[in-house]
Amino acid sequence: MSVRPRRWLTLALAPLVAVAFLAAPASPASADPDTPSTSSAQPDEKGDDNADQTLDDVLESSNRKYVQAKAAVAKSTTAQKQLTVKVTLAEAKRNVLIPEVNAIAAQQYRTGHLGTVSFLLGSNGSDDFLAKAVSLEEINTLHDKKLHELNEAIDEVNTTKAALDAEVKAEQTNLTAMAKQKQTADKALSLIGGAGLTAGFVDATSKVAAPAPRNSDGGFSPEKCTVNDPTTSGCITARTLHLYQEVKKAGFNNFVGCHRDGGPFEHPKGRACDWSLQKSGFSESHNATMKKYGNDLMAFLVRNADRLGIYYVIWYAQIWFPATGWHAYHGVSNHKDHVHVSLL
Template identity: 55%
Template sequence: MTAPLRRWLTPVVAVLTAFAIVAGPTPALAAPNTPTPSGHEEDNDPPLITEVIDAANRGFLQAKAKLDKSKQRQLQLALEIRAAQADLDALRPQVSQIATQSYRTGRIGAMALLLESNAPDSFVQRASALDELNLMNAQKLAEVNAAKNRAEQAKIALDAEIREQQKQTNAMQRERAEAEKALRLVGGRGFTGGLVAATSPVARIAPGRTADGGWKPESRSVKDPTTSGYITPRTLHMYKEVKRAGFDRFVGCYRPGGPWEHPKGRACDWSLQRSGFSPWHNNDMRMYGNNLAAFLIRNADRLGVYYVIWNRQIWFPATGWKSYSGPSNHTDHVHVSLL
């Protein structure tokens, strides 16, 4: 390297070195199609009621489309069977004639026919006629066999279509049942707006169940963990089960005033926020209330639930969800009363 060139490169190398020190090491190029974490992964989130209904509805429609297509195919196969049978019916007299002729002549009869020729020309003519007859007979028999094969294959395909129809009918019934089950668990999609998990934990059975399925009367005999008052053992069990299911926001149970279940220690108000009460004003609060109400309703028989009030609706085991317009519209908490 010449001295002038070295003098010219020296400051350039210095600048590039300084830039590399400031900028740091050059990042390695990411591999193509490498997924990048979004920071908001929802793979483990429970399916919402809307997702269950949507999946069931799509499954139902897919099964219905396959069923309709199978029915069309069944009709086509039935026509093919009918056409093949008509061909067989039309060929039956000719087949009988061929069979009769074969019985009368056979191989020996045909050879005798040829040997009776007293001239070469006559022998050739008779041989040609015999070949033509055999060819025609073979064609007729081939037509019969083809018609029989078409009928048999169409019948096999028809049986397969009938099995496919039964399969799709069962699939439709299964998807319909899944959608209806999801709606039934939460009292209808309109009530929740779809903002509710499709499944809930199963609560442990409360104490005090009688042999006939009822509940023993209970008095306020255990300390209320939410106030300085007392509640029934069944209410405490419900409180613990709701907490165990993950509902850990503010809650108040015993209240001395009022004619209903609070002063009897048989009711709790589950707030939508960490402290105090405030009407729901976002999807998080509404979904929390929906899921809590759904948990109570799904486990009503195990917990001894008398009724649930939430978001202008009241639920009784005998009637399901009904409109509610009491002193409080219950948009700020889920109320549950026990037997």
């Protein structure tokens, strides 16, 4: 019986897929999460950012972004659960395929590793030769297919896990940033008396005052009342004059009185000023413009207290000390018609 060995050899010499291919699973996919917002509710030292915003605007914005970030995390958590199911299915598919591929690899070892030529030449005749050639072709084809399916399953697991990790990481990073913004905005509100004093109806930022001169130890030494008071015929300290000039420079140009004869506390010592809410005289706050002027002036003083050497500030029946913060004030005046500031 004549045979056509060239054709059978062509079938028999189809590419064999190396078993070592199983040891090279696909690399995990990487993801570049969106960069979270880095804007801050903290007043900018230059006093430029948020110049036209009230602190209430910043508080609302930071709280809104925080809520949105929390919602995004909740959404990504839901997606995480869905992706976890997909991961489980992909892993199950992989686990089913591994025994099949191992079985094919074992069969290849028993056949293909003997050498294609010796395997075929060991046939008992032309029919057996043809059967073995076809068998070897089928083994290699099936081997290729199963290996391909296995690597697709592994790649799906890795890609899915990478996408899951990237999504969760991005959302958690954004939530952390938004939580920090919210905390900073809340802290900024607390610094200037909280919602009870200003209700956020105050400039989001204040201009930065030039620092008053300090002594060699970095502190503020006591000063005598030796400088002419530009608001009265009395005297003030050099530090009080510096504060007066910085407040004016910051745009607060309503009526102000500093030195006052007689009485206790800092006015007779030239270490205090009362800043009115109007151009002349004193009148209790009775409209939004006056209240905001007082709020903004108070905020400027408190935010710059360390630079200016401020001892305490009184505004709208509240008193602020750098060391203790805000407390109710029960003096003779409720200070709803002016902002009082005393210096060290």
